[in-house]
Amino acid sequence: MIASATDIAKAVRTKECSAKEVAAQCLARIESTDGNTHAFLRISGEKAIERARQVDEAIARGEDPGPLAGVPIAVKDNICTVGGTTTCGSKILEKFESRYDAHVAQRLQAAGAVIVGKTNLDEFGMGSSTENTATATTCNPWNASRVAGGSSGGSAAAVAARMVPAAIGSDTGGSIRQPASFCSVVGLKGTYGRVSRYGLVAYGSSLDQIGPLAVEARDVALLMGVIAGHDRRDSTSVDAEVPDYVAGLDDPLDGLRIGISEEYLGEGLDEEVRGCVMAAIENLKTRGASVVPIHLPHMNYAIACYYVIVTAEASSNLARFDGVHYGHRTPEPKDMIDMYASSRGEGFGAEVKRRIMLGTYALSSGYYDAYYLKALKVRTLIRRDFEEAFQSVDAIASPVAPTPAFTIGEKTEDPLAMYLSDIYTISANLAGICAISVPCGFSGAGLPIGLQLMGPAFGEGKLLSVAHQYQQATDHHEQVPPASSTD
Amino acid sequence: MVSKLDEQAVRHVAHLARLSVTDDEVARYAQQLSRVLTYVEQLNELDTEGVPPTAHALPVSNVLRADELGHPIQQEQALHNAPRQQDGFFRVPKVLDQETA
Numbered sequence: 001m002i003a004s005a006t007d008i009a010k011a012v013r014t015k016e017c018s019a020k021e022v023a024a025q026c027l028a029r030i031e032s033t034d035g036n037t038h039a040f041l042r043i044s045g046e047k048a049i050e051r052a053r054q055v056d057e058a059i060a061r062g063e064d065p066g067p068l069a070g071v072p073i074a075v076k077d078n079i080c081t082v083g084g085t086t087t088c089g090s091k092i093l094e095k096f097e098s099r100y101d102a103h104v105a106q107r108l109q110a111a112g113a114v115i116v117g118k119t120n121l122d123e124f125g126m127g128s129s130t131e132n133t134a135t136a137t138t139c140n141p142w143n144a145s146r147v148a149g150g151s152s153g154g155s156a157a158a159v160a161a162r163m164v165p166a167a168i169g170s171d172t173g174g175s176i177r178q179p180a181s182f183c184s185v186v187g188l189k190g191t192y193g194r195v196s197r198y199g200l201v202a203y204g205s206s207l208d209q210i211g212p213l214a215v216e217a218r219d220v221a222l223l224m225g226v227i228a229g230h231d232r233r234d235s236t237s238v239d240a241e242v243p244d245y246v247a248g249l250d251d252p253l254d255g256l257r258i259g260i261s262e263e264y265l266g267e268g269l270d271e272e273v274r275g276c277v278m279a280a281i282e283n284l285k286t287r288g289a290s291v292v293p294i295h296l297p298h299m300n301y302a303i304a305c306y307y308v309i310v311t312a313e314a315s316s317n318l319a320r321f322d323g324v325h326y327g328h329r330t331p332e333p334k335d336m337i338d339m340y341a342s343s344r345g346e347g348f349g350a351e352v353k354r355r356i357m358l359g360t361y362a363l364s365s366g367y368y369d370a371y372y373l374k375a376l377k378v379r380t381l382i383r384r385d386f387e388e389a390f391q392s393v394d395a396i397a398s399p400v401a402p403t404p405a406f407t408i409g410e411k412t413e414d415p416l417a418m419y420l421s422d423i424y425t426i427s428a429n430l431a432g433i434c435a436i437s438v439p440c441g442f443s444g445a446g447l448p449i450g451l452q453l454m455g456p457a458f459g460e461g462k463l464l465s466v467a468h469q470y471q472q473a474t475d476h477h478e479q480v481p482p483a484s485s486t487d
Numbered sequence: 488m489v490s491k492l493d494e495q496a497v498r499h500v501a502h503l504a505r506l507s508v509t510d511d512e513v514a515r516y517a518q519q520l521s522r523v524l525t526y527v528e529q530l531n532e533l534d535t536e537g538v539p540p541t542a543h544a545l546p547v548s549n550v551l552r553a554d555e556l557g558h559p560i561q562q563e564q565a566l567h568n569a570p571r572q573q574d575g576f577f578r579v580p581k582v583l584d585q586e587t588a
Binding site: 339 | 496497500502504505506508516519520522523524527528529530531532533540545547550552560565567568569570577580
């Protein structure tokens with residue numbers, strides 16, 4: 001069984017074991033486990049071993065390779081890495097080889113981490129189940145007939161099945177938190193601007209954030225400390241000091257005010273999910289937290305607002321895939337227009353086309369004010385709801401998703417039903433605030449359930465300490481899925 | 488607000504987005520996108536008179552940097568992923584002498 005990132009880094013730094021041994025063990029574990037899960041799109045074994053060897057050499061020279069010394073990490077395949085492909089789960093980028101590393105990949109490697117492979121996702125991050133992918137659907141390690149969630153389903157499943165101690169995902173409307181919840185791991189979406197998006201293939205640029213997933217909040221804190229911080233290559237990256245998230249994990253929770261909102265616990269919420277979330281809140285009360293009822297009046301408009309904005313941004317961002325500079329080009333174009341249209345028509349999957357068309361429509365002449373501008377104004381109302389709420393509370397607790405992991409294929413023919421499963425997560429992206437998903441129990445059928453904690457801008461430290469102390473008092477995250485207990 | 492996207496409108500939007508679509512796709516998208524648009528129209532229930540739009544959640548704007556010589560991507564790197572190239576350029580089909588609507 002693979003150890004935590006914290007323990008691996010400590011063991012490697014103190015020469016208790018070598019980074020190479022850890023990498024080899026991790027790769028063997030992926031090899032033996034991923035056949036049924038399909039968490040990975042690509043495994044970079046040779047490169048990982050070579051990188052681990054460099055970490056060992058640095059240690060032999062008496063250098064400190066950094067806080068993630070020898071820690072194997074999986075990276076979502078919409079984040080650019082040099083060596084091998086970055087496909088975004090799309091046929092259009094099937095052969096795309098990035099010529100540079102994303103900011104997070106640079107930061108991770110500079111901290112001693114070993115990137116072992118790229119994980120599966122809904123194409124370009126567009127989906128909630130990791131079914132919208134040019135290759136195989138990622139299965140939930142807890143039940144292979146269920147989805148892993150999405151769009152960072154591969155990253156969540158790889159961590160849940162103990163193939164890697166930690167992974168990196170991206171979250172535009174819940175794409176880290178919802179798969180973390182479905183797979184029983186911790187996932188953090190930081191404040192917009194906290195982590196540089198340089199090298200993240202853009203989907204909804206005003207919403208996208210990169211963040212870590214791991215079994216324990218402690219590891220998430222460790223990774224967040226490495227990847228957060230200013231980067232001039234992303235003009236939306238915020239130049240604010242990065243606190244020592246690990247050092248703050250045990251800060252007392254006395255006096256913590258947790259807001260709960262009826263809008264997050266009302267109609268459509270599965271009773272078992274409600275039960276686990278309420279029990280988690282009760283647990284936090286015994287740790288010194290108080291519960292304050294709050295009201296987020298525009299919450300019910302979040303999905304409508306989000307799907308206008310995100311598709312508008314997507315239609316604009318994905319215009320770059322034109323068959324000219326990179327990606328798929330149709331073999332025999334009639335003319336220039338046909339080259340664009342056919343290359344895109346052949347290269348994009350169904351959901352990506354739907355979203356491009358929806359966004360194009362919302363931005364088109366005659367509809368811009370009615371859809372796009374209207375949604376931007378509603379976004380202001382949603383953002384103000386949170387600003388007001390955080391005047392009286394330190395964090396807001398809610399479910400991550402209305403149900404546990406749904407069945408593979410259940411929602412693929414009904415896009416709106418799939419969109420509605422994002423109801424509790426997308427507001428945090430619209431408001432730009434931070435939010436974390438923490439395992440808080442299991443349904444009767446043995447499917448994981450997650451607690452979401454949302455915090456004000458740059459409140460990651462508080463969320464991590466609450467999550468950590470909750471995990472210290474509970475054992476949900478120590479449960480291991482059947483798909484990972486075979487060896 | 489027009490809620491229904493008929494097949495003709497789908498073809499028009501697909502053209503604007505430079506997406507080739509099959510007849511099957513047109514029929515399916517007309518139905519699926521109409522449902523989503525109908526759902527989205529609930530935004531009209533809200534009075535947003537005088538509410539400023541939020542394009543970015545945090546007040547960061549006009550981020551400038553010094554105009555310094557950096558390390559731009561080299562030509563061969565820029566062309567590395569090009570589907571077709573010739574003499575150091577991206578090669579595309581002939582652009583002129585055709586309708587460009």
